[in-house]
Amino acid sequence: MTIPDDLMYARSHEWIKIEGDSVSVGISHYAQDQLGEVVYVELPEVGTAFAVGDELGTLESVKAVSEFLAPVAGEVLEVNTRLEDEPNLVNDDSYGDGWLVRLSGSAEGEELLDAAGYKEFLEQESA
């Protein structure tokens, strides 16, 4: 179970990567493992604004459909259109090519976890 140090994590299992004044968002390795093989990703429209905790989109796997939430507030700047044809990237490279959306906004003031905090959170969850 990989948890890169350079990312921040939400308790709903999204990761964010701060890139200047925007952030990219994906789901953690743990989350994709729990979901199983992803077969469809429903992404938001570019330009839509979201508050923290809003549903950004859905991930459909062979065994479940779950939503992914906005870990920070912001507007959608870009979505990963490669996922339309290759939803499995979410499984194969959850921290890289399997990214979901890029949002304007920052992580400042949000209740996010660092890698160590997220690891601890996962341990508590499974305990």
Next chain:
Amino acid sequence: MHPWVGAGPEDRRQILSELGLQSIDDLFASIPSGVCVDGIDLPPARDEDWIRRTLGNMASTNISMDSIPCFLGAGVYRHVQPSVVDAVLSRAEFFTSYTPYQPEISQGTLQVIFEFQTLISRLTGLDTANASLYDGATSLVEAVLFSHRVLRGKRNLVVVAETIHPMYRRVLDTYTEAAGIDVAVVAPGDDGRLDPEAILEIAGDRACCIAVQSPNFLGIVEDLPVLAAAAHDSGALAVEVVTEAVSLGLLAGGGRFGFDVVCGEAQSFGVAPGFGGPHLGFFACASKHLRQMPGRLAGETVDENGSRAFCLTLSTREQHIRRAKATSNICTNQGLMALAATVWLETIGGSGLRELATSCLARTEELKRRLTAVGDPWRLAYPQSPTFNEFLLIGPGSGTELVERLASEGVLAGVPTTDWSGSWPDGVLAAVTERNPVTDLDALVNALEKLS
């Protein structure tokens, strides 16, 4: 109470008292008295043979579609019924099985669904078709809700042609009211056809879809390419609904003219007309919108030995996975009727369907010519507009009166539009199929001449 022995008098008394009712008739009190039949006086109990004989004699006084010349249509059509259709349908493997919950074990069912989808896809000119829906009216509803989803709920208006079957529009109203979607109705022009300018004006930039029927409720063929362009000019999806599926044997499906959805009723394909159904809805769309399509989808694959096999590509998403996030409440399909349509179409064949449709058109044109020759007080409501196998006939009286009078002359002339008023005259919708021999046409013409 014993599970398979009927309730006795004491059981009934107990049930009624529990329900706070006096008699069994009280259970049916909500049925409007107008639809109840009076004057059938039956004794409380008789032996089975007496019941069969007496009720059979009573039933034989009904006039059926097959007993006298019949031109009923308006959404339900009488076409040839090769006996192979019912023979396959009544196979226990198909007839008694419910929707496959372990789908891949039912390879026969999946193959039928796959072939049905393929046939619908080819007829509609769109690359994806689902496993079927309940009926044409709900297929229209699904097409509207589909369009609303594809445009992400941002456009809350649906523009529907007034010339979509009035019953379909009523079902649509029921759903859209609950879903909070507005419906605007666009009336046809003087020729019974839609004017794209009128559509654009009503749609503005608020419509998620423009829904039209062709051939329309009046039997008239619409100018599909122009209507698809109008829908797209307004930023909406173009939806075509078809109520007479046999027309697709001659008229290309809307998919070939840019329609985003072609849906409708496939009862004409091997499902005999019946009181209240069953019917058979179909739904086809462009594969880019596949994920927003309602219902299920069977696919072709290979098994572990590399042999051709079929699988349920999309289905469990509604029933088992998506649940509250489902695209529609349709979890299953109209399996047995889809089988009927598949066997029917495969029996008739591609060129056979074209011949069948051509013969419907030719007989209709012949009847129109002969009715025009009868002349005053009879006339065609839209003599200049192209039709397929149905048209509106005007005569001396309301449609209901005309149908009654022609029935007493021994002809079921069609469906009156009296109770389905709109931007069209009150008359009789007459449908002609390959099941109407020339003697039927003679009978109708003679009856009209008598009533002139």
